[in-house]
Amino acid sequence: MKINASLTSRLLTTLVVVGIAAAPLTSCKKKEGCTDPSAVNYDPDADNDDGTCIYASTDPTTVINGQTYHVLSGTIGSSRTLGSDKRWLLSGGVFVAGGAVLTIDAGTMLYAADDGTTPFLSVQRGGRINAVGSPSAPIVFTTIKTITGGAAPGAWGGIVLNGYAQINICGGGGCTAEGEGGSGTYGGSDDTDNSGVMKYVRVEYAGKILGTDNELNGFSFNGVGSGTVLEHLQAYKGSDDGFEFFGGTATLKWALSTGNSDDSFDWSHGWRGKGQFWAVHQDPASCDRGFECDNWETDFMVQPFSNPIVSNFTIVAADDGTASEAVRLRHGTRGSLYNGLVAGAAAGSGIRVSDSSSTWMDQGLLICRNTTAYGFATNWKDCDPFANDATNSATDPGVLSGYVGTENANAVDPTTLDGWFSPATYKGAVPAVDDWTAGWTLPL
Numbered sequence: 177m178k179i180n181a182s183l184t185s186r187l188l189t190t191l192v193v194v195g196i197a198a199a200p201l202t203s204c205k206k207k208e209g210c211t212d213p214s215a216v217n218y219d220p221d222a223d224n225d226d227g228t229c230i231y232a233s234t235d236p237t238t239v240i241n242g243q244t245y246h247v248l249s250g251t252i253g254s255s256r257t258l259g260s261d262k263r264w265l266l267s268g269g270v271f272v273a274g275g276a277v278l279t280i281d282a283g284t285m286l287y288a289a290d291d292g293t294t295p296f297l298s299v300q301r302g303g304r305i306n307a308v309g310s311p312s313a314p315i316v317f318t319t320i321k322t323i324t325g326g327a328a329p330g331a332w333g334g335i336v337l338n339g340y341a342q343i344n345i346c347g348g349g350g351c352t353a354e355g356e357g358g359s360g361t362y363g364g365s366d367d368t369d370n371s372g373v374m375k376y377v378r379v380e381y382a383g384k385i386l387g388t389d390n391e392l393n394g395f396s397f398n399g400v401g402s403g404t405v406l407e408h409l410q411a412y413k414g415s416d417d418g419f420e421f422f423g424g425t426a427t428l429k430w431a432l433s434t435g436n437s438d439d440s441f442d443w444s445h446g447w448r449g450k451g452q453f454w455a456v457h458q459d460p461a462s463c464d465r466g467f468e469c470d471n472w473e474t475d476f477m478v479q480p481f482s483n484p485i486v487s488n489f490t491i492v493a494a495d496d497g498t499a500s501e502a503v504r505l506r507h508g509t510r511g512s513l514y515n516g517l518v519a520g521a522a523a524g525s526g527i528r529v530s531d532s533s534s535t536w537m538d539q540g541l542l543i544c545r546n547t548t549a550y551g552f553a554t555n556w557k558d559c560d561p562f563a564n565d566a567t568n569s570a571t572d573p574g575v576l577s578g579y580v581g582t583e584n585a586n587a588v589d590p591t592t593l594d595g596w597f598s599p600a601t602y603k604g605a606v607p608a609v610d611d612w613t614a615g616w617t618l619p620l
Contacts, residue, residue, distance in 0.1 A: 238265065241323055245287065252276055260284040260313070265320065266332070268293035269358065274302025277372070283313035287320040288332030294384055296333025296392055298359040299371055301340050301399075309376030309408075314616040318380040327381050329437055329462075330415030333357055333392035334382030337371040339400040340364030343423030344446030344471070344478045353445075355398050355422075356390050362398035367425045367448075369401025376408045376616050383414030383436065393417040394436065400426035402449065410617045411436055413459075417468075421447035421484075427596060428454070430612050432579075435459040435620050440491070443482055443509070444470035450596050451486040453612065455579045455605040457620050458494035458521075466491035466518070467503040469511065469533075476508030476532040483510040483541075487590040487597055490579045490605040493552075495521035501557065502549070503527040510536045513544040515587050517604040519576055520551025526570075528557040537561055546588045548573055548603055573603075578620075580606045580613075 235246040245265040248258075253273045258264055260283040267289040272278045278299070280286070288295035297317070299305050309315040319331035336359040343363040346353050350365035379394045386392070394411030395418070397404075402425040410432045411418030418433030423445035430453045433440035440456040440463075456466040467489075471482045493502040502518045505511070508531060518526050526549030529537050536542035537559060544562045548569040549555045555570040556563035563570075567586045575581040582604035590597035606613060 240320060243323075247289070252278055255279070257281065258284055258286070263287065265289050266295040266297060267291055268295060270295070270297050271360065272297075272299040272303035272305065274300050277304045277306055280305070280307040280315050282309045282315065282376070284315050286315075286317045287323070288318070290320050290324065290331075294333055294357065294386065296336060296357065296359060296384070298336040298355070299338060300360050301338050301362065301364070304370065304372035305337070305374060306372050307374045307377050309616070311376060311615040314376045314378050316378045316380065317382070322380070329381055329413050330384050331381040333359070333384040334379050334394045334396065334414065336360065336392070336396040336398060337400050337404065338362040338398045339371045339404065339424055339426075340366040340369040341399045341401040341424035341426075342367055342446060342480055343399050344480055345423070345474070348479060355396065357384070357386050357392045359392065359396065359398070363423065364399065367401055368403045370403030371400050373405040374407070374409060375405070378410045378412060378617065379414070380412045380618070381414065382411070383416035383438070385415055391416040393420045394433075395419045396422070397424060397426045398422045400424040402427055408612070408616070410434060412618050417442045421449065423447055425449045427451070429598070431455070432613050432617055433457070434618065437462040437464070439465045439468040441466065442468045443484060444507070445472060445482070446478070446480045447482050447484055448480060449484050450594060451484065452488050452590065452597050452600070453605045454486065454489040455613065456491040457579050458492060459620060460494035460496050460521075463494050463496050464498070464500055465502065465504050466493055469503070469505045469509045471508030471510070473507045481508065481510045485512045485593060487514040487593065488600045488602070488605050489513070489515070490517045490519075490576070492519045492576065492579050493521040493524060495523045497523070499523040499553070501525040501528040502552070504530070505533050505542060506530045508532045508536070510541045512593070514546045514590060514593065515600065515603045516544070516547035516549070517573075517576065517581075517583060518547065518549040520549070520555070522551065522553055524552050525557040526550070526552040526555040527559060527562060529559040529562070534558065544568065546586055546603060548583060575604070577608070580608055580611055582607045
């Protein structure tokens with residue numbers, strides 16, 4: 177280590193200023209490992225590294241109810257880590273720039289500010305998120321109003337991922353679109369694009385509604401590619417959709433949408449991904465559809481068509497007085513649904529097909545099999561091919577306790593559909609013997 181007397185004096189003085197106890201002098205490696213000049217003990221002349229870098233925080237802070245929060249705003253232009261040893265406050269749109277990776281440690285709490293802005297986290301095309309929690313230490317995004325009082329749906333804008341995968345609303349062939357709420361550009365021609373990893377992440381009280389057809393959700397996946405890993409996510413009590421896919425090929429496994437005021441899962445703009453183990457628990461005080469499934473409402477025939485495969489889903493529908501459907505397949509969507517349990521709210525419909533999607537149903541390009549829909553005024557509406565499919569049923573199997581429970585009769589092994597799926601030869605999303613929602617999610 178090359179440290180002269182003058183450099184040693186400067187470093188020791190800095191350590192005293194930032195309040196770090198005297199210790200043997202350390203330095204950061206010159207070229208590899210930790211080379212950020214913002215490290216207090218960075219030595220540009222060092223040939224070796226003892227493995228310890230000491231950073232002085234540059235994030236502004238604010239104190240709320242006696243607790244210090246580190247404020248994030250604007251653009252995160254280079255890779256960084258948010259640790260669980262601090263509380264983080266999102267003010268306005270927080271953007272992860274292309275080329276940057278935002279790592280969030282397990283157990284980290286992030287709060288949307290109540291400061292007159294519309295907070296949200298948006299990962300831009302070419303940027304990545306690395307947010308990996310655990311059942312005992314989930315990563316939680318919520319509103320500061322859970323601390324100060326008055327937490328309610330629509331307090332902030334949720335999480336947005338923008339990818340380079342294909343979308344269909346702008347002519348195809350690598351075209352792009354702009355996300356709602358000014359959340360960024362999405363779309364392109366790379367269906368295998370990678371926007372990062374999210375596991376055991378809970379988003380609470382999101383779904384900010386900014387205006388007509390200008391709404392942010394709990395999780396928004398905009399042109400997200402299949403290289404992205406999305407597992408064990410909960411959208412809790414948002415004012416718009418819990419999970420929305422705008423085109424792309426994203427895959428999502430083990431997802432729970434709880435008490436969201438609009439649709440629980442929504443796809444459009446040519447989403448061609450896969451989903452498994454999706455559970456919906458609606459609140460009768462405010463809800464719309466469990467699944468709202470579109471190609472594009474302006475042009476039903478635009479390509480690439482929405483054409484996902486979803487297996488092992490449970491929808492516990494509620495009646496908010498609107499007589500809506502638990503599953504609405506419309507506006508030209510194609511797709512395949514398997515192994516579903518759709519439990520009814522008496523005034524509504526279970527599974528309904530409309531618009532040119534009826535043509536795809538008749539041609540076998542839109543299917544729903546191995547599924548039980550029951551308890552509705554009309555269990556199967558405008559979809560005789562589904563209602564008459566021998567694998568489907570309208571009889572209550574008596575297996576659900578809330579959204580937990582499965583039915584074995586007439587189920588299919590989804591691994592025969594695609595190698596991405598996990599073995600699950602039953603209908604429904606959450607087996608009683610393996611409740612994957614336990615410990616890290618919130619109940620209705």
